[in-house]
Amino acid sequence: MSTSNLKTIVHVVGARPNYMKVAPLIDALKDAPGIRQILVNTGQHYDDAMSKAFLRELGLPKPDRDLEVGSASHAVQTAKVMIGFEQVCLQDRPDLVLVVGDVNSTMAASLVAAKLMIPIAHLEAGLRSFDPAMPEEINRIVTDRLADLLLTPSADGDENLLKEGVPASKIHLVGNIMIDTLMRHLPMATLDRIRDRVPVERGAYGVMTLHRPSNVDDPVVLGRILEAVAEISRQMPIVFPVHPRTRERLKSGALGDRLANVILTEPLGYIDFLSLTSNARIIMSDSGGLQEESTALGIPHLTMRENTERPVTITHGSNRMVGTQTAAILDGYREAMAQKPDPQRRPPLWDGKTAGRVATVLQKFLNG
Numbered sequence: 440m441s442t443s444n445l446k447t448i449v450h451v452v453g454a455r456p457n458y459m460k461v462a463p464l465i466d467a468l469k470d471a472p473g474i475r476q477i478l479v480n481t482g483q484h485y486d487d488a489m490s491k492a493f494l495r496e497l498g499l500p501k502p503d504r505d506l507e508v509g510s511a512s513h514a515v516q517t518a519k520v521m522i523g524f525e526q527v528c529l530q531d532r533p534d535l536v537l538v539v540g541d542v543n544s545t546m547a548a549s550l551v552a553a554k555l556m557i558p559i560a561h562l563e564a565g566l567r568s569f570d571p572a573m574p575e576e577i578n579r580i581v582t583d584r585l586a587d588l589l590l591t592p593s594a595d596g597d598e599n600l601l602k603e604g605v606p607a608s609k610i611h612l613v614g615n616i617m618i619d620t621l622m623r624h625l626p627m628a629t630l631d632r633i634r635d636r637v638p639v640e641r642g643a644y645g646v647m648t649l650h651r652p653s654n655v656d657d658p659v660v661l662g663r664i665l666e667a668v669a670e671i672s673r674q675m676p677i678v679f680p681v682h683p684r685t686r687e688r689l690k691s692g693a694l695g696d697r698l699a700n701v702i703l704t705e706p707l708g709y710i711d712f713l714s715l716t717s718n719a720r721i722i723m724s725d726s727g728g729l730q731e732e733s734t735a736l737g738i739p740h741l742t743m744r745e746n747t748e749r750p751v752t753i754t755h756g757s758n759r760m761v762g763t764q765t766a767a768i769l770d771g772y773r774e775a776m777a778q779k780p781d782p783q784r785r786p787p788l789w790d791g792k793t794a795g796r797v798a799t800v801l802q803k804f805l806n807g
């Protein structure tokens with residue numbers, strides 16, 4: 440088949456939580472007849488540990504285009520992705536742009552594609568925290584408003600979209616593609632891989648991550664969270680791979696002192712981090728992905744936020760919303776420790792087979 444007869448899908452990745460969503464899909468489509476795939480890395484995350492290491496480890500192909508936008512204010516970052524991505528679209532003339540998740544690159548690429556009349560597929564559509572102060576919520580709403588194919592991870596996503604007036608014909612419940620990546624790598628995720636850096640015993644430690652601006656940029660909120668973590672770390676070892684944004688905030692002030700008993704590490708690679716989480720007794724974070732991964736693993740998770748766009752992890756999983764008050768985090772911790780882990784509790788279609796379902800929807804759209 441000549442190149443001109445091929446349908447081109449451009450996949451857009453840019454920040455750490457994107458890579459594990461796109462990897463299984465590129466794999467599922469690699470032998471699909473009549474389809475050419477192009478991978479664009481916007482470079483929103485630029486540290487090796489936050490980006491390139493993930494690309495390599497997850498078996499993603501080398502990106503065909505690197506936009507190298509780096510960090511900046513929301514407007515500057517979004518604008519830089521738009522300028523770079525417009526050139527990609529004009530050169531490669533994709534038949535479909537696939538965006539994932541809710542980061543600035545997701546929204547920026549969607550705006551470009553929409554104005555060039557290129558159809559958009561949004562993988563992880565329909566999630567809503569209903570918190571307009573969260574930059575990701577704005578990215579979700581704009582991206583879903585522009586998308587032609589809305590691929591949802593759970594039924595609450597379908598409900599949100601229908602309420603917003605999205606026609607049912609555009610919505611496809613495909614399940615959670617992150618769980619495909621998790622299930623594929625779980626056999627490799629053993630504590631032996633990381634024991635040189637993290638001396639912990641299976642089921643006898645906690646893992647925490649923290650990076651949301653609302654939690655780490657305000658010293659009062661960060662102080663309240665770290666107070667709870669300090670208390671928990673006196674009862675059980677806590678491992679804390681520190682996001683670059685958070686590392687900056689911990690440098691200033693005396694907040695870092697509360698982490699005296701906590702095992703701090705650099706951001707870990709995907710399999711190393713999965714080794715850590717899958718063997719933990721409890722996970723605490725403000726991350727969207729960890730709410731999902733802990734649910735798939737059946738390990739209790741405390742969400743240190745006031746809301747979640749992933750309610751299914753509470754109704755069908757192991758997640759608890761504890762907020763950011765010290766006492767509430769500690770209450771949540773005690774309740775979670777009294778509960779037995781239950782790996783059987785999982786939302787429907789979080790089964791490791793989402794990429795195949797997405798590939799089917801995309802092929803039908805392109806060839807239909």
Ligand code: UD1
Binds near residue numbers: 487489510
């Ligand atoms: C971004 C996403 C967020 C996602 C998170 C995962 C948006 C609006 N936010 O937030 O949804 O959960 O990624 O990590 O898109 N930095 C580095 N090295 C890097 C990347 C960032 O040092 O590779 C520093 C930046 O200079 C900046 C800070 O970390 O000071 C924050 O990075 P930024 O990309 O602005 O947003 P995130 O907080 O990572």
